[in-house]
Amino acid sequence: GNSVTQMEGPVTLSEEAFLTINCTYTATGYPSLFWYVQYPGEGLQLLLKATKADDKGSNKGFEATYRKETTSFHLEKGSVQVSDSAVYFCALSGSRGAQKLVFGQGTRLTINP
Amino acid sequence: EAQVTQNPRYLITVTGKKLTVTCSQNMNHEYMSWYRQDPGLGLRQIYYSMNVEVTDKGDVPEGYKVSRKEKRNFPLILESPSPNQTSLYFCASRDIDGNQPQHFGDGTRLSIL
Numbered sequence: 001g002n003s004v005t006q007m008e009g010p011v012t013l014s015e016e017a018f019l020t021i022n023c024t025y026t027a028t029g030y031p032s033l034f035w036y037v038q039y040p041g042e043g044l045q046l047l048l049k050a051t052k053a054d055d056k057g058s059n060k061g062f063e064a065t066y067r068k069e070t071t072s073f074h075l076e077k078g079s080v081q082v083s084d085s086a087v088y089f090c091a092l093s094g095s096r097g098a099q100k101l102v103f104g105q106g107t108r109l110t111i112n113p
Numbered sequence: 114e115a116q117v118t119q120n121p122r123y124l125i126t127v128t129g130k131k132l133t134v135t136c137s138q139n140m141n142h143e144y145m146s147w148y149r150q151d152p153g154l155g156l157r158q159i160y161y162s163m164n165v166e167v168t169d170k171g172d173v174p175e176g177y178k179v180s181r182k183e184k185r186n187f188p189l190i191l192e193s194p195s196p197n198q199t200s201l202y203f204c205a206s207r208d209i210d211g212n213q214p215q216h217f218g219d220g221t222r223l224s225i226l
Contacts, residue, residue, distance in 0.1 A: 032212045043117075043203055043217035044156075051212045089155060099211020100171070101146070103155040 002027040006090050006104035013080055014112050021075040021107050023064075023090035031092040033057075033066050033073040038087040038106075047075075047088070082111045115140050119204050119218035126194060127226050134189045134221050136204030142216075143209040145187040146171070147179065149200040150220075156203065162187055163209070194225045 007022040025033065032051045036044040048057030053068035062077045073090060090104040117138045126132055138145065146161040148171075158171030162181040176198055178190040187206075191198060201222050205215040 034214060036214075036217075041219075043219045044205075044215075045217070046214040049214055093211045100158060100161070101205075101211075101215055103157075105153055105155040 002031065002092060002094050002100075002102045004090050004092055004102055004104040006088075006107050008105075009107040010110060011107060012110045012112065015082055016079045017111075019075070019077040019080045019084075019109070021088055021090075021109070023073045023075065023104060025071050025073065025090075025092050027071075027092055027094065029094070031094055033064070034091045034093065034101075035062070035064055035073070035075050036089045036091060036103075038089065040086070044089060080109075080111050082113050085109055085111045115216065117204055117206055117216050117218040119202075119221050121221060122219065123222050125224040125226065128195055129193050132191050132194060132223075134191075134202060134204075134223070136187045136189065136218060137185050138187075138204075138206040138216070139185065140206060140216065141184065142206035143184070144211075144215075145181065145204065145206045146215070147177070147187070147189045148203045148205065149173065150203060151200055159189070159202075191223075194223075196225050199223060199225045 003026045034049045035047040037047045038044050048059045050057040050066035056065045064075045087106045087108045089106045120135045143164045147159040148156040157173045160179040162168045204218045207215040
């Protein structure tokens with residue numbers, strides 16, 4: 001079945017550091033890929049998405065590129081802020097049937113001033 | 114404002130006492146889903162619904178029931194809650210197209226004593 005693997009956290013960085021959170025997936029067909037963010041006490045919000053190979057999703061300074069050859073969708077940001085502290089989830093939506101959303105285990109990010 | 118509303122946000126109860134968590138969306142979405150979030154496991158799907166009167170099991174359906182009598186509502190029912198159902202629960206909805214992102218409620222934290 002489909003699965004998503006994220007780098008283990010927690011991740012702690014200083015403000016203005018470069019961020020990478022790795023995400024790889026296993027899927028049949030051509031899934032859509034998502035990054036969701038969860039701020040403390042809130043539900044998940046869509047951060048960015050990509051629906052086909054080589055697409056780049058971007059939002060709020062975050063970027064991720066759908067790499068079919070390496071089955072990856074790594075999240076990057078050039079200069080993180082304290083307000084980016086949250087839990088980040090990589091997810092894929094299967095391309096068949098009910099197109100179920102499958103999540104990675106989440107990566108907790110803390111940014112220190 | 115587009116939103117998914119869950120109630121209650123917090124509940125502490127005892128083993129065996131039936132409870133219902135309500136979920137309502139105002140986006141006319143066909144697809145709705147329930148997840149539970151546990152540390153280190155990410156989000157796991159409990160049940161989903163593709164439309165009114167159409168529901169199906171997710172990955173961890175044991176001990177839960179759902180119904181979809183109206184398009185906007187998708188309640189989660191625990192007939193006889195047990196301590197292993199202590200968790201953070203999220204309801205989500207999306208358009209029928211699986212390439213579209215899901216919209217999440219703010220979560221319901223259940224503690225079963």
